[in-house]
Each structure stands twice: as structure tokens, then as C-alpha cells.
Amino acid sequence: MRAITGIWHWRHNPLRRRTDRLEAWVALAAALLIALGATTVGWLTGHAANDALLGTVRIQHEQRHLVWATVDRLVSRAPLDPDPETSSQRDAHRRVIARWRAWDRSEHLGEVSTPRPVDPGDRFRIWTDDRGAVVPRPMDTSTASTHAVLAGLGAAAAIGGLVESGRRLFVWRLMVRRFRRWDQEWERAGQDWGRAGAGG
Structure with a gap:
């Protein structure tokens, strides 16, 4: 999240690199995706799971005695x-x-x-059941709700983890590019490094 503040602070910094800006924007996009996307997916998953499980509860209570x-x-x-x-x-x-x-x-x-x-x-x-076969006790609504909440939290965590993994992979690729450029710059500078009058 430190990179997000960099968007504002580095706007007029002469040392700012294009990759710094890109990293900050990617961090902001990832934070928004986690805050909005992951929570939305978690809520939708939990809601769908709750509807399905409540249907199962109703059927089990009708068919089990x-x-x-x-x-x-x-x-x-x-x-x-x-x-x-x-x-x-x-x-x-x-x-x-x-x-x-x-x-x-x-x-x-x-x-x-x-x-x-x-x-x-x-x-x-x-x-x-209706024919007299022994069956497990039917699920109750509180258990169904608990499972639905856990399904929603699991989906939200999975989406958040995917987004964060994608952000880290992107930042890692940026760092690899930076190191390659530094190596190239050092190779160019190394030919004249320490030579008297090299800068003049």
C-alpha cells in the first residue's frame, strides 16, 4: 500500500521512473479489486450458498422424521x-x-x-426417511447459514489471494526489468569508471 501514496508524492519528483508510477497504479488497482471485487464475489457466493443450503434444509425437514x-x-x-x-x-x-x-x-x-x-x-x-431407513439428523438453518458465511469468506479470500498474487508477480517482473536496465547502465558506465577525466 506504500506504493499507492507514491502516486501522489512522486507526481513531480524528478527521480520518478515510469515503472514507479506503474507499480503504484497497479497497487491501487489491486487494492480496489480486493476491496470491491473480492467482497462482491464473497457476498454473491455466500448468498447463493445460503439459498441452496436453505433449500436443502427445507427438503431434509420434509423427508426426515x-x-x-x-x-x-x-x-x-x-x-x-x-x-x-x-x-x-x-x-x-x-x-x-x-x-x-x-x-x-x-x-x-x-x-x-x-x-x-x-x-x-x-x-x-x-x-x-419416509420409508423408515435410518438417516442423519437434518441440517438446521443456523448450520446452513454458517456454511454459507464460510463459503462467502472462502470465495472472497480466494479472489483476494489471486489479485494479490497477480500484483506480486507483476511487481516482480518490473523489478527484473529494472535490474536488467541497471546492469546495462553499469556495463556502459564501467568502461570509463574511475578513469581520470572520464566525465569531462
């Missing part, structure tokens, strides 16, 4: 684990054979995970 399941029997009891972290994690998701009645009133028997340790005869809630 919370029903009661009754534990028929435990699938297996894991051996005792001395590590409290792994044992508590395993106990929190026990596999059981359970019975449930689907939204269409059909009876089902199958292996499911329980949210807490259970015993035969215990009841718990599971999510099923």
Missing part, C-alpha cells in the same frame, strides 16, 4: 478400556439392535447407534 426406537438387544459389549477418553467415547455411541415404526407406519428392525448407553427395553429417538 424423528421416531421412537426400542432397544431389542445390545450388539456387543466392548472390553474394558483403561483409557477414560476412548472408553467414554465408545460408551457414548453403543451399537444396538432396535425396533421402530416408520412415518409410513411400517415396522423395522435393525442395527443403530445410540446417543447414550442403553439397556434392552430402553427407548430413544432416531431420524428416519
Whole structure:
């Protein structure tokens, strides 16, 4: 951003090079593209993602139903684990054979995970589709909004990164040109460098 201020300060500077002006204008253009272009792309992406995800939320809530399941029997009891972290994690998701009645009133028997340790005869809630197949819980609107915001921020960051990468590549090419010109000037000056009366 220091180059942007150079546009104003170097307007009448006799040491100003054409590449200095060009670098400052490229920095200004990049800043505007990041400020306006990246934020616009991020907003549009987030808005589109939010619409799509809210549609998914609506469909999932129409097609998924919370029903009661009754534990028929435990699938297996894991051996005792001395590590409290792994044992508590395993106990929190026990596999059981359970019975449930689907939204269409059909009876089902199958292996499911329980949210807490259970015993035969215990009841718990599971999510099923219209035909009674066990499905993940539907997405809620707050999760959808969070994903949409993250998509927008990701798109804005990607555009900003592309613009900044392009600016840095352009400045690097300018610097290469400057060094080549300096080398050429030094070669010309080097022939007379240090010779008495070379400037006269």
C-alpha cells in the first residue's frame, strides 16, 4: 500500500521512473479489486450458498422424521478400556439392535447407534426417511447459514489471494526489468569508471 501514496508524492519528483508510477497504479488497482471485487464475489457466493443450503434444509425437514426406537438387544459389549477418553467415547455411541415404526407406519428392525448407553427395553429417538431407513439428523438453518458465511469468506479470500498474487508477480517482473536496465547502465558506465577525466 506504500506504493499507492507514491502516486501522489512522486507526481513531480524528478527521480520518478515510469515503472514507479506503474507499480503504484497497479497497487491501487489491486487494492480496489480486493476491496470491491473480492467482497462482491464473497457476498454473491455466500448468498447463493445460503439459498441452496436453505433449500436443502427445507427438503431434509420434509423427508426426515424423528421416531421412537426400542432397544431389542445390545450388539456387543466392548472390553474394558483403561483409557477414560476412548472408553467414554465408545460408551457414548453403543451399537444396538432396535425396533421402530416408520412415518409410513411400517415396522423395522435393525442395527443403530445410540446417543447414550442403553439397556434392552430402553427407548430413544432416531431420524428416519419416509420409508423408515435410518438417516442423519437434518441440517438446521443456523448450520446452513454458517456454511454459507464460510463459503462467502472462502470465495472472497480466494479472489483476494489471486489479485494479490497477480500484483506480486507483476511487481516482480518490473523489478527484473529494472535490474536488467541497471546492469546495462553499469556495463556502459564501467568502461570509463574511475578513469581520470572520464566525465569531462
